[in-house]
Amino acid sequence: MNNRITAALALTLLLAGCGGYGGGSSKYMPPGASNGAPASATPAITQTILGSPGLATPNGFTLYEFSGDGTDVSNCTASCAAVWPPFMASAGAQPTGNFTVIMRMGGGQQWAYKGHPLYTFTGDTAAGMANGQNVAASGGTFTVARP
Numbered sequence: 098m099n100n101r102i103t104a105a106l107a108l109t110l111l112l113a114g115c116g117g118y119g120g121g122s123s124k125y126m127p128p129g130a131s132n133g134a135p136a137s138a139t140p141a142i143t144q145t146i147l148g149s150p151g152l153a154t155p156n157g158f159t160l161y162e163f164s165g166d167g168t169d170v171s172n173c174t175a176s177c178a179a180v181w182p183p184f185m186a187s188a189g190a191q192p193t194g195n196f197t198v199i200m201r202m203g204g205g206q207q208w209a210y211k212g213h214p215l216y217t218f219t220g221d222t223a224a225g226m227a228n229g230q231n232v233a234a235s236g237g238t239f240t241v242a243r244p
Contacts, residue, residue: 136185136186136187136188136190136205136206137154137155137184137185137186137187137190137208138186138187138189138190139155139190140190140193140194140196140208140210141153141154141155141160141184141196141208141210141215141242142154142155142157143244144157144225146159146225146227146241147227147230147241149243150243150244151227151241151242151243151244152210152215152241152242152243152244153224153225154184154217156224157224157225158217158221158224158226159217159218159221159225159226159227159229159241160184160210160215160216160217160241160242161181161215161216161217161218161229161230161239161240161241161242162210162213162214162215162216162239162240162241162242163181163213163214163216163235163237163238163239164237164238164239164240165235165236165237165238166213166214166237168212168213169197169199169209169212169214170199170214171183171199171201171202171207171214172235172236172237173214173216173235174201174202174203177234177235178216179219180218180219180220180234181216181217181218181219181229181234181235181239182216182217182218182219183201183205183207183214183215183216184207184208184214184215184216184217185205185206185207185208186198186206186207186208187206188206190206190208195210195211195244196208196209196210197209197210197212199214210242210244213242215242216239218232218239227241229241
């Protein structure tokens with residue numbers, strides 16, 4: 098019983114840490130900070146995620162959209178971006194098709210799909226995972242990005 102309470106408390110604290118839209122900079126190591134991948138010159142790939150087509154980084158990590166964002170504007174900064182690393186575009190990355198490159202508050206370029214900034218999730222520790230699906234945090238909900 099104590100283990101369940103401890104686990105629930107830890108999850109609550111983790112998600113609460115995503116709170117706020119503070120004007121922090123975006124100097125995180127996406128895509129998928131936990132996997133150490135560098136910023137990408139290539140937009141996302143399509144693969145099967147939770148039984149239907151979804152977007153993923155070139156190395157197979159699931160990409161997410163955040164309902165708290167505006168069109169071509171990322172509102173996931175500071176503590177939010179520490180848990181939901183932005184899918185950063187490398188210098189010189191060029192828009193292609195429905196993929197655009199947006200400027201993040203504090204610097205850096207982030208990939209967006211149809212105007213939705215894209216993120217990875219630190220809870221996805223291996224390619225193909227989708228532990229961030231329908232997670233409410235930071236005043237919005239993260240969902241798998243779909244083509």
